[in-house]
Amino acid sequence: MGKSGYAQRDLIKFNFANLDLKGLDFFGNSPPAVFVGRFGYPKVNVGVLSPTQKEESSYLMDNPKEWAKQGLKDQDILKLRAQLVNARFQSSVKNFDSRLLDLSQEVGMAHKPVDMEISLKNKPKNLLKMENVAKPLSNNANVKNIKLTENPKIKTVVDKTVSDGDMKSVEGLYKLYNKGMDENFLSKILSIGLLGKQKNRRLVPTRWSITATDDTLGKELLKDIRFYQEADYQVYFSGYLGNFYMIMFFPDIWGFELFEMEVPLKTNPWSKTGNFYGTDYEDYFGKKGYVEETAGGYYACRIGILEKLSELRKQGAVLVFRFITNEDKFPLGVWVCREATRISLRNKVPLDFEDKESLMNYVRAKIMKDFRVDANELFKVSKLMHRNSKQKRLASYI
Numbered sequence: 001m002g003k004s005g006y007a008q009r010d011l012i013k014f015n016f017a018n019l020d021l022k023g024l025d026f027f028g029n030s031p032p033a034v035f036v037g038r039f040g041y042p043k044v045n046v047g048v049l050s051p052t053q054k055e056e057s058s059y060l061m062d063n064p065k066e067w068a069k070q071g072l073k074d075q076d077i078l079k080l081r082a083q084l085v086n087a088r089f090q091s092s093v094k095n096f097d098s099r100l101l102d103l104s105q106e107v108g109m110a111h112k113p114v115d116m117e118i119s120l121k122n123k124p125k126n127l128l129k130m131e132n133v134a135k136p137l138s139n140n141a142n143v144k145n146i147k148l149t150e151n152p153k154i155k156t157v158v159d160k161t162v163s164d165g166d167m168k169s170v171e172g173l174y175k176l177y178n179k180g181m182d183e184n185f186l187s188k189i190l191s192i193g194l195l196g197k198q199k200n201r202r203l204v205p206t207r208w209s210i211t212a213t214d215d216t217l218g219k220e221l222l223k224d225i226r227f228y229q230e231a232d233y234q235v236y237f238s239g240y241l242g243n244f245y246m247i248m249f250f251p252d253i254w255g256f257e258l259f260e261m262e263v264p265l266k267t268n269p270w271s272k273t274g275n276f277y278g279t280d281y282e283d284y285f286g287k288k289g290y291v292e293e294t295a296g297g298y299y300a301c302r303i304g305i306l307e308k309l310s311e312l313r314k315q316g317a318v319l320v321f322r323f324i325t326n327e328d329k330f331p332l333g334v335w336v337c338r339e340a341t342r343i344s345l346r347n348k349v350p351l352d353f354e355d356k357e358s359l360m361n362y363v364r365a366k367i368m369k370d371f372r373v374d375a376n377e378l379f380k381v382s383k384l385m386h387r388n389s390k391q392k393r394l395a396s397y398i
Helices: 058-062 064-070 074-082 099-109 156-163 169-178 183-191 206-225 295-312 335-345 356-371 375-379 383-390
Strands: 012-014 025-030 034-036 043-051 084-092 114-120 128-130 140-148 234-240 243-250 255-262 277-282 317-324
Touching: 025 058, 034 099, 034 183, 034 206, 043 058, 043 099, 043 114, 043 140, 058 064, 058 074, 064 335, 074 084, 074 128, 084 099, 084 114, 099 114, 099 140, 099 156, 099 183, 156 169, 169 183, 169 206, 183 206, 183 335, 206 295, 234 335, 234 356, 243 335, 243 356, 255 295, 255 383, 295 317, 295 335, 317 356, 317 383, 356 375
Parallel strands: 084 140, 255 317
Antiparallel strands: 012 128, 025 043, 025 114, 034 043, 043 084, 114 140, 234 243, 243 317, 255 277
């Protein structure tokens, strides 16, 4: 979910100064970045993103992990994204017989900026579009031609994985993830139709591929985590770009529950029951169906949690409260949830507690002081806390 200030709109328009583009042709360097739209499916727009001149900072224009690492503010990120032209063309999601699509796939596989010449059919529209899932997208223009002026730099493991037409997409995603590829790269090559069995490959709208990547990686991590010993009573807390995460670990079998709320509190537009929060839950066996109230933020938060448990070689019941403050001014994409969760979990010395009650007392005091939120209202409706109170242990499931 996102703030109610922009929750009712799927798209926000934010204008910047015009691009310095004299004609319809330019020489730039893609970060590298591609974008697959969803409108008109199964015939969609495919775009190659590039600044209108060669920029040393090009790599930073499509790099959420680096944005978080550098602590970039929202305006910094918007200005980076506003420099990109989305040079787009139409394609069927199944028919890959297109030179421009082949070129887009090459760009999508690259791990360093790719120099290119781009010819457009029309001037880019001076518009930056923002939504809750994908990163901000700017300056749409129909493309006449794209010519790569250098060979894209593609890692051998990526080339081999993409060339394997017998490998399932789940296997390909997890293999590359374990080789150090991040979600931004993985969702990109999934969206551009480069993973999965050859006969099943197709374009996947970027918005869908982001959530699919987070969900797939999470499920794969869980296969090992379910066999680890139980975690300790621990609390992690921090945030990024106005999104703060209170993360509670309880010694128990795997379970995950996320509550999201805007502070100061107001009715949550995604809540099915008119509450101030949206919430979703999964038990030891995983999420059944798609989340109802917390959308892609659920999977983005969960992947960060599972990475931490994998690092600790522990499993546990994990309860998360997300507080969306007034510092969150623009919908920048679900990557904010993923990176804010990781930042919160980065503390190598978390708060440890002897028992559940002392942990809960700390959380009650902390979120009342910081956000004026009564934790008891969340604890009493938490499915995970209800399950936890029954003390159904790991031995019951194995």
